Amino acid sequence: MTQLTVYTQKLPPAIKRSQILQWLSIQEDLFLWENAAQTQQLLTAGQVLQVEPGTIASFAVAQDLLRQAQASFQLTASSTWQDVKLVGSFLFDSEDARNGQWGTFQQGIAYIPQVSFVETEDQWQVTLIAADDSALEPMMAQILQLAELQPQTLELGNYQEQKTAQWQDSVAQTVAAIQQQHFQKVVLARTAMAQQTAQVNWVAVWLHLSLTQPGYHILLQTRDVQFISITPERLAKFLPNLxxxxxxxGTTANDLDAVKAKQLAKQLLQDVKNRQxxxxxxxxxxxxxxxANLQVQAPSQPQILATANLQHLWTPITGRGLVRPLTIIERLHPTPALGGFPQAQAVAWIRKVETQARGLFGAPIGYLSAQQTGEFAxxxxxxLVQxxxxxxxxxxxxxADSDPVTEFRETGAKLQSLYQALTH
Ligand SMILES: C=C(O[C@@H]1C=C(C(=O)O)C=C[C@H]1O)C(=O)O
Known part of the structure; x- marks a missing residue:
């Protein structure tokens, strides 16, 4: 195998993000990520090290990719192991036999990208992993000459949500199972479909989301299949020993009128069922x-986390000590925010009553450096776009006291979040 080297350099200040995005839109295998605070961006293309075909991108396999990278890549004077990142998304439930419905993403996806652009504190840098750095200067020259990518919205038709009665029945069945004390909580998913009526540049759509929506902005694209998310929810961010x-x-509506929004937030904070x-x-x-032997800290009362159309209860939680990121992710996922409690019983119930595989929905999506720092949402x-x-x-x-009609409305509003954001 050719020796691969990690080349990192600062970008010329004249290069704009919209030019990087223009360049990315003509590359293959994209992973575009921006955190909710908009303080970190990771935009990548290509793959240099990936999971063997036919293998599930498990946490152990991902860890092994990082190990392989460290064993085989060479650094230069200006690059560090921080510049080598694993990107991708794990599966919600790798035991669900129906994951095949997710096509390209049916095994999850994890790889080390060939080219990564990273922005931290207003400074962009690029990392190329290759046999030599001869491609780097021509690439910079090409990007500098490109037009700025313009944001695009999507044209969608034939929007259809999963049937009401069927879904409300599964909620009622779940409430009954909870009352019989099989478990305390289960998160039930609902789906909607829509057709794209015009071709679109997905990088330009991602740019539109980044310019207009709160939350993370994430696009995964492989072989013309996309997974896109504007999640407000962090799974875990990893810093040294933290x-x-x-x-x-816990969810309620948001409102453009600040007084009404505040009123709704107050009700949510006092609502017994949501608090439970x-x-x-x-x-x-x-x-x-x-x-995991970490020292845990969390405030005793939740706060409000707002998205464009919803407000959630949110409690930040930190753990200090010897942190092994992929082990923590493996144990956390799915948290009771997406699975339920107890975890194993809830996931088994989800597999039984939901009509489709969750695939990447609700799963850890993000990046981890070879120095074990990174973030998953x-x-x-x-x-999913196919x-x-x-x-x-x-x-x-x-x-136990969920009402199928209220839960139906809540999932409807959540389904509308991304639909509205993509089309407006
Ligand atoms: C499952 C979703 O959201 C999750 C469930 C929530 C709830 O039940 O109140 C709130 C935020 C998320 O943790 C979703 O948006 O699809």
Missing amino acids: VQTGAVA EHDIVVQGIKSVLQQ VGIRSA QQQLSFFAGAGIV
Whole structure:
């Protein structure tokens, strides 16, 4: 095997993000990521090290890719292991036999990209992993000459949500199972479909989301299949000896009128059912961190996390100590915000009552450097795009006193989040 070297350099200040995006839009295998605070961006193209074909991108396989990278890549004076990143998305439930419905993404996806652009604190840098750096200067020259990419919205038709009666029945069945004490909480997902009526540049759509929507902005594209998300939810951010995670669960509407929005937030903070739903997630996450021997800190009361059309209860949670990122992710996922509690029983129930495989929906999506720093979000407010067809997914936490009609409305609003954001 040719020796691969990690070349990192600062970008010339004249290069604009919209030119990088223009260049990316003519590349293959894209991973575009921007955090919710818009302080970090990671935009990548190509793959240099990937999971063997036919193998599930499990947490162990991902860890092994990073190990292989460290064993075989060479650094230069200006690059560090921080510049070598694994990107991708794991599966929500790798045991679901129906994941084949997700085509290109049926095994999840994890790889080390060939070219990565990273922005931290207003400074862009590029990393190329290759046999030599001869491609780097021509690439910079090409990007500098490109026009700025303009944002694009999507034209969608034939929007159809999963049938009401069928879904409300599954909520009622779940409530009954909870009342019989099989589990305390289960998150049930609902789907919607729509057709793209015009061709679009997905990088330009991602740019539109980045310019108009709160939350993370994530696009995964491989062989003309896309997974796109504007999730508000962090699964975990990893810094040396620190993991920052949190519980996002409990939902109400948002409102353009600030007074009304505040009123809705106040009601949500006082709502017994939502607080209970939220608390199950807080306890679930805390106990995972404690079992990993981390020192856990969290405020005793939730705060509000707002998206364009919704408001959620949110409790930030940190763990300090010896952090092994992929082990933490493996244990956290799915948190009771997406699976339920207890975890194994909830996931088995989801597999039984939901009509489709979740694939990447609700799964950890993000990046991790060879220095074990990085961040994973929870892939909600998301859609899979296959041959002009978009499949949207949304879930709601079901507890003992959930009402099927209210939960139906909540999933409807969540399904609408990305639909509205893509088309307006
Ligand atoms: C499952 C989703 O959202 C999750 C469930 C929530 C809830 O039940 O209140 C809130 C935020 C998310 O953790 C989704 O948006 O699809």
